[in-house]
Amino acid sequence: MKSFIVTAGLILMMGTAHAQKKLTAHSTSKGTVVEHRVTSGESLQYLSTKYGLSLSALAKANGFKTSQELRIGQSIKVPVTASNLNTRSRKGIPVYYEAGARDNLTTISRKFNRVDIKTLKSWNKLKKGEVARGQDILVGYLTNNAVAKNESKEEEKAETAKNNSNAVLKAGQKVTVTSAVNIRKGASTSQSVAGTLQKDEVVTVTRRVNSDWVEVRTSEGKRGYMASRFLEPVQAPRVEEEAVANSVVLKAGQKAVAVSAVNIRKGPGTDQPVIGQVEKDEVITITRKTSDEWAAIRTADGKKGYVASQFLGSADAKNNDEEKEVAKAEVKKTAGKKAKVASDTYINIRKGPGTDEAIVGQAQKDEIITITRQVNDEWAAVRTGDGKEGYAAAQYLVDPSAEPVAKKEPPVVKAEKQMAIVGTGINIRKGPGTDEPVVGRAENNEIVTVSGDLKGEWATIRTSAGVTGYIASRFLGPAEAAAEAKESPEPIAKKEPQKRSEEKPATPAVSSAPIAETAPPPANFDESGFFKNAYEMQANGAAAADKSVHAGLFKTDKGWSDGKYYALIDGVPAGTIIKLSNPNAKTTVYAKVLGDIKSLKQPNSPAIRISDAAATALRINAADFDVVVSH
Numbered sequence: 001m002k003s004f005i006v007t008a009g010l011i012l013m014m015g016t017a018h019a020q021k022k023l024t025a026h027s028t029s030k031g032t033v034v035e036h037r038v039t040s041g042e043s044l045q046y047l048s049t050k051y052g053l054s055l056s057a058l059a060k061a062n063g064f065k066t067s068q069e070l071r072i073g074q075s076i077k078v079p080v081t082a083s084n085l086n087t088r089s090r091k092g093i094p095v096y097y098e099a100g101a102r103d104n105l106t107t108i109s110r111k112f113n114r115v116d117i118k119t120l121k122s123w124n125k126l127k128k129g130e131v132a133r134g135q136d137i138l139v140g141y142l143t144n145n146a147v148a149k150n151e152s153k154e155e156e157k158a159e160t161a162k163n164n165s166n167a168v169l170k171a172g173q174k175v176t177v178t179s180a181v182n183i184r185k186g187a188s189t190s191q192s193v194a195g196t197l198q199k200d201e202v203v204t205v206t207r208r209v210n211s212d213w214v215e216v217r218t219s220e221g222k223r224g225y226m227a228s229r230f231l232e233p234v235q236a237p238r239v240e241e242e243a244v245a246n247s248v249v250l251k252a253g254q255k256a257v258a259v260s261a262v263n264i265r266k267g268p269g270t271d272q273p274v275i276g277q278v279e280k281d282e283v284i285t286i287t288r289k290t291s292d293e294w295a296a297i298r299t300a301d302g303k304k305g306y307v308a309s310q311f312l313g314s315a316d317a318k319n320n321d322e323e324k325e326v327a328k329a330e331v332k333k334t335a336g337k338k339a340k341v342a343s344d345t346y347i348n349i350r351k352g353p354g355t356d357e358a359i360v361g362q363a364q365k366d367e368i369i370t371i372t373r374q375v376n377d378e379w380a381a382v383r384t385g386d387g388k389e390g391y392a393a394a395q396y397l398v399d400p401s402a403e404p405v406a407k408k409e410p411p412v413v414k415a416e417k418q419m420a421i422v423g424t425g426i427n428i429r430k431g432p433g434t435d436e437p438v439v440g441r442a443e444n445n446e447i448v449t450v451s452g453d454l455k456g457e458w459a460t461i462r463t464s465a466g467v468t469g470y471i472a473s474r475f476l477g478p479a480e481a482a483a484e485a486k487e488s489p490e491p492i493a494k495k496e497p498q499k500r501s502e503e504k505p506a507t508p509a510v511s512s513a514p515i516a517e518t519a520p521p522p523a524n525f526d527e528s529g530f531f532k533n534a535y536e537m538q539a540n541g542a543a544a545a546d547k548s549v550h551a552g553l554f555k556t557d558k559g560w561s562d563g564k565y566y567a568l569i570d571g572v573p574a575g576t577i578i579k580l581s582n583p584n585a586k587t588t589v590y591a592k593v594l595g596d597i598k599s600l601k602q603p604n605s606p607a608i609r610i611s612d613a614a615a616t617a618l619r620i621n622a623a624d625f626d627v628v629v630s631h
Contacts, residue, residue, distance in 0.1 A: 030061060031079055031081075033079050034078050034080060036075070036076045043069070061079050082378065087116070097136070099137055104130065171208065172204065176232055214231070252287060252288050254314075257281060257313050258284065264305035264307055265306045268293075341363045341365055346363060348361075361384065369383065419450045428441060428471055431470060439468075442463060445623070448464075527589065529563040530564045546581075553611070553624075555612050567610045568593070568608065572631060577590055580627050
């Protein structure tokens with residue numbers, strides 16, 4: 001019986017391992033996906049790295065949060081995109097597609113990055129262009145950038161041959177990641193992981209820590225530390241420029257078609273920088289023939305540069321190839337076509353056709369934009385009304401004539417009001433969530449303009465410097481409180497006596513670090529505070545004296561995640577635990593007394609000052625207020 005169980009387990013493990021060696025693509029309402037079966041130790045972050053996708057894109061495809069935990073055997077949908085499906089070589093995990101009743105090699109090619117029909121015939125050993133319904137067709141190879149689960153050991157084993165070139169990395173330099181690798185919160189493999197970089201991703205060196213570690217910033221603004229041996233200077237992207245026989249004589253003003261994907265260069269030579277690309281079958285205009293090998297060209301969207309003549313053919317020549325005929329018809333059908341953005345809010349416009357490409361702009365809900373070229377079934381090249389060009393997901397673009405165009409109404413002006421920031425170094429984010437990129441910071445008592453109401457957890461704000469974004473609503477208070485706070489300087493916490501016990505915390509110092517919004521307390525966090533038990537032991541059953549007093553704040557980085565609240569008050573010995581209550585919100589916290597108020601020597605000082613973390617826990621968002629003190 002025991003041997004049977006062991007054998008069955010081995011068979012199951014072999015079956016799981018085998019399943020990952022072949023993936024089958026399926027069409028869904030959100031695009032083409034393959035399914036991955038989760039095995040031991042795999043996380044959503046691990047799979048995003050393995051398949052060359054952003055964590056947010058993978059989570060969205062499955063309706064998960066980015067922190068979702070996975071179960072062994074769970075099926076995960078992995079989007080197939082232009083960036084993670086290789087259709088030129090057999091590198092990665094093979095992806096198959098089950099042909100439908102109306103499918104042929106041309107329709108299959110269009111669904112999968114326009115993979116060359118000759119390649120499809122070669123991969124699938126097809127003599128004719130016909131495919132049968134239900135036939136499995138190999139359409140490409142999915143990226144497999146899996147990071148080893150014990151990365152620290154893998155980093156130690158990584159080749160060090162690039163150390164000499166990496167030794168000259170400088171702040172501000174653009175560099176390319178040579179392997180999928182983690183970025184960490186500090187310059188050591190013992191530091192916690194702050195994110196993952198993909199192979200060939202471009203980042204910026206912000207600081208060189210030592211010969212082994214550098215601080216980097218990603219294109220999305222995330223910062224972290226990584227081993228410098230996994231970086232090399234950015235090189236211009238290259239398209240494989242194979243020699244192609246071409247006897248066509250090209251002349252100025254003549255239309256030409258690219259016989260394969262080819263680089264556009266700044267000058268007539270392969271040593272010149274790459275400034276763009278011409279796709280296979282794309283029609284361009286010859287502006288000048290510089291030599292027998294190079295021609296100056298202009299693309300349909302106005303980009304100018306130089307292309308090797310051997311990759312250009314006459315656009316007037318007849319071409320009976322079915323794929324090219326379909327491509328021309330598609331270009332004619334979509335080029336210059338108007339489309340309406342069908343999204344609840346807005347869509348991103350990216351630098352290239354893929355969710356891993358940098359965001360260059362946005363198009364709002366119902367905005368009318370122009371499709372300049374249909375890249376594939378998932379992406380389209382677009383141009384907005386103000387001239388911004390890039391790539392947008394095709395699923396969010398619809399025909400504007402599909403429904404009557406509503407009469408334009410006068411724009412609704414959102415109610416705006418002035419409010420003050422309550423807290424130090426509060427992050428302003430691009431969207432309403434802590435997983436959104438940080439676009440700026442706001443300081444304590446800074447006046448900002450708030451659009452709309454504050455019923456939700458996030459509010460839209462605009463600073464006096466013109467920075468717009470979202471901020472957690474709990475960090476906004478009345479503007480009048482900020483004006484009063486500016487009239488009286490903030491208190492400087494009294495210095496501790498030289499002889500203090502190790503248990504007694506240092507006086508909280510003013511901190512510029514972001515507070516609760518960037519580091520929310522754990523789920524089981526007791527907002528009444530760390531010192532609650534100590535207060536009850538201190539009271540020892542005796543009745544406490546309650547007194548309502550006028551209070552103020554001092555800033556500290558303590559208490560936001562550990563519940564250690566502090567206070568300054570006259571007539572109460574340092575080290576005493578006191579209870580603070582807000583009758584309006586029916587909230588209570590416990591704080592340790594650090595010292596007195598009178599030693600601060602500030603005129604018109606309140607009877608007590610409490611830490612800003614304690615005020616937040618009491619649901620107080622004003623600069624001064626009344627609080628009930630019990631001790």
